[in-house]
Amino acid sequence: MGQIVVENLAKAFHIAERQAGLLGAIRGVVARKHREVRALDGVSFSLEAGELVGYIGPNGAGKSTTVKILSGILVPSAGRCEVIGRTPWKNRIEHVAHIGVVFGQRTQLWWDLPVIESFELLRDIYRVPQSDYIKHRDELIALLDLEKLLDSPVRQLSLGQRMRCDLAASLLHAPPILFLDEPTIGLDAVSKLAVRDFVKRLNRERGVTVILTTHDMDDIEALCTRVIVIGDGKILSDGTLADLRNRVTRERWLTVDLAEANGAIDDPDVTLIRREGQRVCMSFDPQRISPAALIGRITQKHAVHDLFVENPPIETIIAKLYAEGRG
Amino acid sequence: MNAIALYFRYIGLSLRGQIQYRASFIMQSLGHLLVTAIEFLGIWALFHRFGNLRGWKLAEVGMLYGLISMIFATADALAKGFDMFGDIVKAGDFDRLLVRPRSTVLQLLGQELTLKRVGRFLQGLIVFVWAIVSLPIDWTFAKVSLLLAAFVGGVCLFMGIVVIQATITFWTTETLEMMNAFTYGGEAASEYPLAIYRGWFRKFFLLIVPLGCANYLPAIAIMGRPDPLHTPQVVQWLSPLAGVVFLTIALQFWKIGVRHYTSTGS
Structure with a gap:
């Protein structure tokens, strides 16, 4: 038994719909239309x-x-x-x-x-x-x-x-x-x-x-x-x-500071996320190519000042999760 | 700390806050005193011109007036938290009260004791004292007790009205101006003897919102004057209880309102 137990919690609000215009406002007083909003719909967890x-x-x-x-x-x-x-x-x-x-x-x-x-x-x-x-x-x-x-x-x-x-x-x-x-x-x-x-x-x-x-x-x-x-x-x-x-994504991000001003990275295993001046940020799937191999390939082709590999920011992960949930 | 001690803690803080602005407090109290004094001057002028009001002398009306003024000023000062409840709900501050391990009624009563109402109370007291000195009342222990009971019952009654006004806010979110008809309007109506009003009006203020029980009926018993409405003496003597019953019902209504709030959150 957890200290906090929540099981199948549901909460519906009835929200009065406002209708447009004066006539709508008057109608709203007489016969109000209600819309049900499910704020919680079967939430369970235990802490x-x-x-x-x-x-x-x-x-x-x-x-x-x-x-x-x-x-x-x-x-x-x-x-x-x-x-x-x-x-x-x-x-x-x-x-x-x-x-x-x-x-x-x-x-x-x-x-x-x-x-x-x-x-x-x-x-x-x-x-x-x-x-x-x-x-x-x-x-x-x-x-x-x-x-x-x-x-x-x-x-x-x-x-x-x-x-x-x-x-x-x-x-x-x-x-x-x-x-x-x-x-x-x-x-x-x-x-x-x-x-x-x-x-x-x-x-x-x-x-x-x-x-x-x-x-x-x-x-x-x-x-x-x-x-x-x-x-x-x-x-x-x-x-x-x-x-x-x-669960949501295996991808990792590779950020490279290029020596040349307008250099482009053209590699089949990366997807460009953004570039700001000499800095290029891209994503890759570590199961298709290991970070070491990818870095090796890029440094061979380009003159690089600096580079680092990181996890995508949590915002990106959450956004993907929502997209999945809605889709 | 028990509820009563905690109430006085709250009130102590509220009073200290108000006394910080001493000049403002004095001016406002004085203002209240003067405004209501002019109101009574109006009544005096009427009597001066017409002599009496359907057989009621000025001193008799003065007793009703003084008593209801003291009652109203006291209830108004005590129930300020309920009076401004619309703002509290709108600001979302009621949630804060709910996460504290004390009753919502205690926390709202503790919100504020409005000190400036002392001006109105004093004005009522002056008129009341003048009235009972002018009237041939033979004071007994029972009559003094009835007077105190009438005061307490009346304060309960007006607080009940304000509690109901606050409770309605749970459904409307706006404080209903309409309810002022019962607070300010009821107070103004009670400044005159109930017997001079029409039947339906009298019945409303005796049976639905029993304001007549706050000053009219006990005052009749204390003056030992015949009642044009022919209420039995026992009713006159028990009338202060009506306010207590009214407040009890209002507080039940309040509980329903809180339950509604916690199920809608609006």
Whole structure:
């Protein structure tokens, strides 16, 4: 039995269709037409304690709906869901006391209060004993480097600072599970790194289970060993990052910096992806030609400054996966 | 920390936030006091011109007026979180309340205690005190208890109306201006004796939204005055309970609304 079990979860929304024009608006008031949108359509997965899972998909794929169901905000239309043995929507208060939730888009803190007072209020809301509170608070302040921010009202913080405070706020009651809904959205590079580093330590050192939804593929590459891909309310793929790569595409990318200005690479085993000045990027199938053989052939024909072989970026892989799922 | 202690924690923070802007607080309270004072001046002018209102003296109307003003100011200050619930839902902030291990009602009540309502409360209190001093009331322990009960019941009643107004927001997302007919409109109607209104209007404010139970019926019992509506004395004495019942029903309705929200997420 996993710590989080989701079985055949489905969620349908009824959306009132707006009709064009004044007449349409009047008709809409009298007899509204409804369209059913299946946000989730039979989603199943299971997580063991201590996993760090990336949950990705395009807008409207059902990521947020899943997180909202798991955190007890939404009730599904059908299916089963258990988090540490509890059904989130049946006993909301008991359930939410054992999870932490961070929404990247909006803060959990009180806008006008200094950060430290938000923390103290959360201590009282979550009934954290004072000694535990001090211990957790001091650890989080040290890990997230919050010392200088504590006395500022939340409204005066930058987005990155606010996110660090939000992370701390969601963990004051030391929940064993943390849901992060796009925690790096809109953050600058330095803040992103700080958030990633913190989440990684939280998971590796404390064994906190983390479900992370994101658009940022660097988050996934940096943090997650397991990736669940969702599209149109269905799970398209669930496995390690390497599995995902192997399943969707075997291709690898070769990037070459040519010495000559307008040199072209003409090789039957590669497909050109793009070229920027002297730099040429192309893909090849390592089962048809080994990287060593390919590089040998190219360096014989062309004068090369530099070259490297890499995996295609995860965006490309996901895009292929969606195309497959739709096709 | 238990729910009541947590409520006072919330309110403490809310008050501190409001006192930060002290000048604004004083001006707004004073403004409320003056606006409502002018309102009562209007009533006084009417009585000065016409002597009485279908057998009701100015002091008797003043007692009704003062009581409902204090009730309304208090309920308005307490239920601010529900009053602005439309904005909370629209901003998506209700999700934040749902992921905290406390009841939504407690968290919304804790949102704000609107301090500036103190101006209106004071104005009501002044009129009320003047009225009961002018009236020949022989005060007993029972009457004092009834007065306090009427105050509590009335506050519950108005809070119930605001809770219902907030609950409807779950379906409409906009705060319904229509509901102001019951809050502001109900308050204004209750400034005058219920007996002067038409039958259907009276019935509505006694049986559906029992505003008549907030000030009219208890005031009749306290004044020891004959009731033109001939309500039995026992009804007059039990009338404060109507507000408590009304709020209880409103909170059940609220629960249905929350369930609707969690199944639609809109």
